[in-house]
Amino acid sequence: MSSTMKSKVIGIDIGYIVTTIALVDIRGTILALDSFMTANYPQINSFVEQICERVVLLAEANGGFDTVRSVGVTAASANYKTGSIENAVNMPWKGEIPLALMLRDRLGLAVAVGNDAHGTALGEFSFGSAHGMENFVVISLGHGGVGSCFFSNGHPHLGCHGFAGEVGHTCVIKDGRQCTCGRKGCLEEYTSERGIIQTAREIMEESDEPSLMRSLPELTSMAIGSCCDQNDKMAWEVFRRTGYILGIGLANYASITNPEAIILTGEQTQVYKWLGPSMEESFEQHVFHNMRGKVKLVVSTLDNRERDVLGASALAWTVKEYSLFL
Numbered sequence: 001m002s003s004t005m006k007s008k009v010i011g012i013d014i015g016y017i018v019t020t021i022a023l024v025d026i027r028g029t030i031l032a033l034d035s036f037m038t039a040n041y042p043q044i045n046s047f048v049e050q051i052c053e054r055v056v057l058l059a060e061a062n063g064g065f066d067t068v069r070s071v072g073v074t075a076a077s078a079n080y081k082t083g084s085i086e087n088a089v090n091m092p093w094k095g096e097i098p099l100a101l102m103l104r105d106r107l108g109l110a111v112a113v114g115n116d117a118h119g120t121a122l123g124e125f126s127f128g129s130a131h132g133m134e135n136f137v138v139i140s141l142g143h144g145g146v147g148s149c150f151f152s153n154g155h156p157h158l159g160c161h162g163f164a165g166e167v168g169h170t171c172v173i174k175d176g177r178q179c180t181c182g183r184k185g186c187l188e189e190y191t192s193e194r195g196i197i198q199t200a201r202e203i204m205e206e207s208d209e210p211s212l213m214r215s216l217p218e219l220t221s222m223a224i225g226s227c228c229d230q231n232d233k234m235a236w237e238v239f240r241r242t243g244y245i246l247g248i249g250l251a252n253y254a255s256i257t258n259p260e261a262i263i264l265t266g267e268q269t270q271v272y273k274w275l276g277p278s279m280e281e282s283f284e285q286h287v288f289h290n291m292r293g294k295v296k297l298v299v300s301t302l303d304n305r306e307r308d309v310l311g312a313s314a315l316a317w318t319v320k321e322y323s324l325f326l
């Protein structure tokens with residue numbers, strides 16, 4: 001079989017909730033998509049079997065498995081350098097999971113594994129706001145955490161051990177809130193949705209003043225935002241404090257890396273309308289003076305789910321073609 005027939009790759013994005021699989025051609029067009037609930041497979045072996053079954057079915061229904069060149073996978077706490085998921089906090093599997101090896105042995109294809117932020121940045125680089133940029137930072141603001149990936153001269157900076165970009169676990173408040181990582185005062189404890197909700201609770205406890213937030217059936221960042229739209233003073237204070245801290249975190253990041261742009265992605269960009277003004281003000285206030293006014297702060301316009309699976313597929317092109325059967 002000629003290797004020139006292998007014109008497609010598989011991109012797999014493993015999320016806390018949904019695992020998405022895409023068959024993608026060389027131009028980045030998604031030819032077919034499949035997905036399933038991650039939590040339905042708490043055992044890693046059955047999870048991997050499930051992925052493999054679906055990859056084969058997807059490929060066979062769309063031109064044949066023989067046309068697939070390689071596989072790219074993104075997941076939280078995955079390490080491009082080792083091909084493993086390492087001690088993921090919110091996943092059902094514990095310890096070190098040699099995912100690239102497990103998939104390669106079962107599928108007989110080359111497999112690249114990278115963390116979710118790496119995939120997101122590749123997606124923005126290949127298809128989105130970072131297209132044509134050499135130096136940029138991609139930040140993902142999620143419900144539970146804050147991740148990032150930094151591109152330097154057109155390549156992702158992975159670090160010596162593959163753990164670079166853990167901006168969510170940089171300390172922004174000395175002796176601050178307890179973080180899931182075991183330390184205190186981490187950025188994501190304040191700027192993920194969890195953190196925003198916690199700030200809202202603290203502000204409500206600080207006084208007896210009336211606030212629309214007090215009568216919300218469920219406290220979410222979007223619900224707090226809708227209170228801002230009704231001129232609720234306390235709701236605005238939630239985003240003022242959050243934006244101030246996020247602005248410091250991003251200014252520190254920019255002062256070290258001097259990026260052309262910081263691209264904000266993830267589900268929490270939906271509150272940017274309320275968070276953005278104070279974040280931008282704090283950023284300009286705290287960034288190194290020679291960079292002031294020069295770093296673009298951009299909100300991604302891509303569909304999060306589609307971008308992340310395309311990012312995973314872009315990862316597949318970074319590994320050498322390999323076959324068990326040649």
Ligand SMILES: [Zn+2]
Nearest residue numbers: 169179181186
């Ligand atoms: Zn932490």
